[in-house]
Amino acid sequence: MEGLEAYTGEQINSRFYREPSRHKDKNVPIVGLGYSAVDLAVELSMNDCQVNLSARRGHWIASRWLMGRPLDHRCTRFSHKLPLALLQSLVTVAFRLSAAPPLGAIMPISEMQCRFLVGTLTGKLPPLPLVDKMEAEIKKLQSQITKRYGKAPRHTIQVDYAPYCVLAGQVHRLLPRFWLARRQVRPLQRSLPLARDHLGSPPCPVQYHLVGPGLWAGARESVWAYAKKGPVPPG
Known part of the structure; x- marks a missing residue:
């Protein structure tokens, strides 16, 4: 300076x-x-x-x-909507996009959502279903959430970490199929211990980089390390 x-x-x-x-x-x-x-x-x-x-x-x-109390205690009636003037003049909302709050880690879910969105926009994934079908699926999910949490504004799109990632992985063709180990994880004698550690340990984000788009060469070793020692940062 x-x-x-x-x-x-x-x-x-x-x-x-x-x-x-x-x-x-x-x-x-x-x-x-x-x-x-x-x-x-x-x-x-x-x-x-x-x-x-x-x-x-x-x-x-x-x-x-403000008036003897913290300011944010007075701001209790927020509505998470852009002002109409802003919507009309500056912002075009092409589709609804939101980050689902998970029961569990948020970053793996955010990554799966990003991969799904990019795959859809670039045409690497199949086209989205018809709007009516998607709306019906949304209503079904909202009904399940309401039964679980009640009509709480906080839990409108709550998801469970592991099942959500499995569902997204199925759509994105990211789930390893170990019975095709000769084609996907070589050699075979190394794929069987990998399948054991993968299926017998808690879910970890790196397992969705074993096959398919976003394949990472170090994913196999990270899955082994996770199963034996707990999570490790990527090398």
């Missing part, structure tokens, strides 16, 4: 900040206006510090409090 070398006071990065008492009764300039900068400014300002926020552009800073 230009001119920083001329500053004679103590300089620290926000990652090294621990507690405010050592800055008591000091003038503290904070450079930047990100989350860390604003959090530090709030905490230091309550510790008899003179705090100055420095930013390259002007910003509005809203109080977290």
Whole structure:
């Protein structure tokens, strides 16, 4: 930062900040206006510090409090819809797309949804069914969710992690068929232990990279490692 070398006071990065008492009764300039900068400014300002926020552009800073209560406690009637003016002038909604909240890990489900969407848009997957058939399937799913959770606005599209991924994997042809091991996972003597570990361990996202679109050469070893030691990051 230009001119920083001329500053004679103590300089620290926000990652090294621990507690405010050592800055008591000091003038503290904070450079930047990100989350860390604003959090530090709030905490230091309550510790008899003179705090100055420095930013390259002007910003509005809203109080977290309204009439003695946190501001978000007052904002309780949100409707998750774009304003009509925005819809009419700037945004065209071509189809309904949403991230299903799972009982389980969210990232594997999001990945499967992305692969399904891309496969559909690029023509690598069969065309979608007729609208009437899809609407009937949606109503069936919503009825099942209502029976399970009641009419709760939070659980309108709740899904279970493992069954949902299996269903998406079937559509996308990602489920390994170990009885075709000679064609899909070679050699055969290595595919049988893989089938054992795959079927006998908890579901893991990497199993959907064993075959089909998105095939990954390291998927087999990751499935083995997952079954024996627990989840490992991709190598």
